[in-house]
Amino acid sequence: MKRRTLLGLFLLPLARAQCPLTPALTEGPYFLRDVPRRQDLREGLPGIPLRLALAVQDHTCRPLEGARVDLWHTDALGRYSGVNAPGVFCRGWQPTDGRGRVEFLTLFPGWYPSRTPHLHLRVEVGGRSFATQLFFPEEVQRQVYAQPPYAERGMPRIGNRQDGIFRADLLLSLRPEGEGYRADFALTLPF
Template sequence: MTAINRRHLLATLAAMPLSALAARRALAQEGGLITGNVCMVQRETTEGPYYIDPGLIRGDVTEGLPGLPLALALQVVDAGCTPIEGARVDIWHCDAEGRYSGYAREQTAGETFLRGTQVTGNDGVAKFSTIYPGWYPGRAVHVHYKVWLNAREVLTSQIFFPETVSDQVFSKVSAYGGRGERDRKNGNDRIAQRAGRGAVAEVANARRGLQASLVAGVAG
């Protein structure tokens, strides 16, 4: 696709209502994008206290943990919405009970669950098999990620999820039950608000569980 055609694609997507999901998805696929969200450079968000790099190049990060299966796809693109091949993507998130691996205060020292790294293919996509993230007090449901280009970190941000999906998962899947009501959702989580609607994944049913997709634009 030429630069002129890609600019036309982005302008058309920007003009379409968010409710036109099927049309947006079809147009995005024509341009090689995995979601119908308007392509944009993602905003930096806090890394938080839970990042470690266990050096695990793997797509399946579940390590047998209970929870709803989630196929997570993150597509790295440049500011012009062209997919970037060879980008390193790290993800990490909490389990169904709200715990992160690798921390003594979480009673998970030495563990590596729900952490992993993948390198994007020629379509700019890194894929992970994980579980739907749980929640913990003070935060909306999220997945952390980092993007590296040529061994240089270019983006640290977070992926958020539609609240209707989270409500369904937490009310119907036993692994997430018995923890009471969440005190933060996207609308009152300051990090989610700063990240904006472009950081909310597009979620659909999959053969097993759910599929979540996000296009992450990087400044390079």
Template structure:
């Protein structure tokens, strides 16, 4: 039982304690109820935190189609997923008006907008824009995307890419990872994921980018009626100001 004389932790103290929590090392959004409750009380959408460095791996498939939209699914079949990213400062203060781009592969391992897709490199999606989009964070620092659970391709574990812009500069490029157990279940048992004859060759523990990103890059997953809710808190280090891609004239919609 907590000492009634002990003052509540500040947001910064909570973030530091959370980053050092042994539950963080479990990955995959595995956190006890008290920690989740304290995260909610601190205004966080998930009991994970990540103070991110200016440099991170973007991967080869980023394009900016200029699509400000919440639903990025288009015609892609798969298990529905709501992806929520909360952009916060180092002391957990929400960042309003940040631009968040996301992109990921479909159930067959294909990205839109490129030739030579999939593990067999035989699919071209050069004229497509599925599973890509931009949102701007609202008052709580949250950007929401309606999408599908990502598939896999040879050499990589299951992941979603994201890029956060503040003001006119790319602040952060990162990747979100998912529980191996959930991925294995979907890929083996649920169409269209289980339509593939090949078996994935990379899991979280054997993916070098996932290991480098750390356990706090794992989404917290909750099963909801008809979809999975995936949430990640993206903490931005104050010095994270690398040069790179820019807003390209995009701004939050009026109102």
């Protein structure tokens, strides 16, 4: 009887794997739709380079091809382009490739008084949208904000744990790359 039960387990249809969903966070007030489609968001601004590689997938871990991924954040001085500074720096979008991947080259963001440093992401696919934010380890923040042009403003006034939106599961794992950093992150959407 026990042998039959084990054999029955092997005959059951395999269910699709379930990937942990990325937490949705507020899009924030500074999203702008009319920004350039581009990989490099730096526009010659000073700051420490940051390469962000994203894998966009659905809840069954299937890569999502052709999704529009928008990335935006402040410059090194804590300003949002198109809001409190002219231009479209540190903003752009790209479509995901056949493996659900997209990569941006940008700058480590500055900070502003009410928030810990963060990146905004918005993904559109199949008429639906998803927004979240990504955060930085404080030990990396200390290294970055000790260098120019960040050093003139010093460390952020709000740490990760004091930020009302911060989530530890949205903390980037950064590794050195050239003169800056690289981060890889999987975005698992609920649809």
